[in-house]
Amino acid sequence: MSRGKSICxxxxxxxxQVADANDIKYEPRECDYEGECRGTxxxxxAEVKYISQQLDLRRQLGKAVAIVGISAGLSALTASASTPIGIDKNQTPQKPPKTAKQGKTNSTGCENEKVLRVGEVVVQEAIKPDTSEVFGIVEQMPVFRGGQTKLMEYLDKNIKYPKELEQNGxxxxxxxxFVVEKNGSISEVKVIKGLHPLLDKEAARVVSSMPKWMPGKQNGTTVRVKYTLPITFKLK
Structure with a gap:
């Protein structure tokens, strides 16, 4: 395995390890990046951004954040740059035993080897994701049109603090x-951490009324993505 793939x-x-320690739903996907992927x-x-968002959310909810696996990872990185385990550096490499040739041999003397001519390009078709699935993390996450600043402006302009709660403070x-659909619309709105029934209802209303987002993409294909949004209520 190459150095870059080992680091990845x-x-x-x-x-x-960080995700498991913090109860974050995360399954690493097999790296299909062509070339030396060093985690960049x-x-x-996208995976790093997703986990960072989930850790920030835990902090906002007042939950402890556990960071583990760093020392083990550094040890593994060091090991990948040294002599492979189980191999004696002083041992003379042994040639593999010769086997009877089978099939046809091309002009280079290599059996069943495909030789690319100059200018030929091998194109591998990317695996298209299931567009009906709801993803938690994608290569291109959905974005409110105009970015985070415009999202905050929308919330500030449209949130209506219930009059019944003004005196209670x-x-x-x-x-x-909520889910950002393939066309950018918002669906499956759900309050996962409430404050007061009236405030919960208002937060759900504002989110459901949001204009269409720029949808998320995976391998160049527009997909459905789950998104988490904290909304702060303050008396002005």
Missing amino acids: NVLKTIRK CPACE VQGRVVVN
């Missing part, structure tokens, strides 16, 4: 889950 696999292991390809960066954060 170690980083995936670290991300998996679009897919790896109820303030805090409501966390809402």
Whole structure:
């Protein structure tokens, strides 16, 4: 395995350990990046961004965040650069036993080997994701049109604080889950951390009324993506 692929696999292991320690749903995907992936390809960066968002959400909810696996990962990275386990550096490499040739041999003397002529390009078709599946992390996450700033402006402009609660002074954060559909519309709105029934209802209303987002993409294909949004209620 190349040095770059070894680093990629170690980083995936670290991300998996961090996710498991913090009850984050995450399954590393097999790296199909062509070339030396050192954890900086679009897919790896998307996984890092997803886990970072989930850790930030835990902090916002007042939950402890556990960071594990770093020392083990560094050890594995060091090992991948040294002599492979079980091989004596002083041992003389032995040639593999010769076997009877089968099939046809081309002009290079290599059996059943495909030789590319200059200018030929081998194109592998990317695996298209199931567009009916709801993803938690994709290479290109969905975005509110105009970005985070416009999203905050939308929430500030459209949230209506219930008059019934003004005298009680109820303030805090409501966390809402929803799905950004392939056409950018919002569906499956659900409050996962409530504050007060009236505030929960208002948060769900505002999210359901949001204009269409720029949808997420996986391998160039538009897909459905689950998104988590904390909404803060403050008396002005």
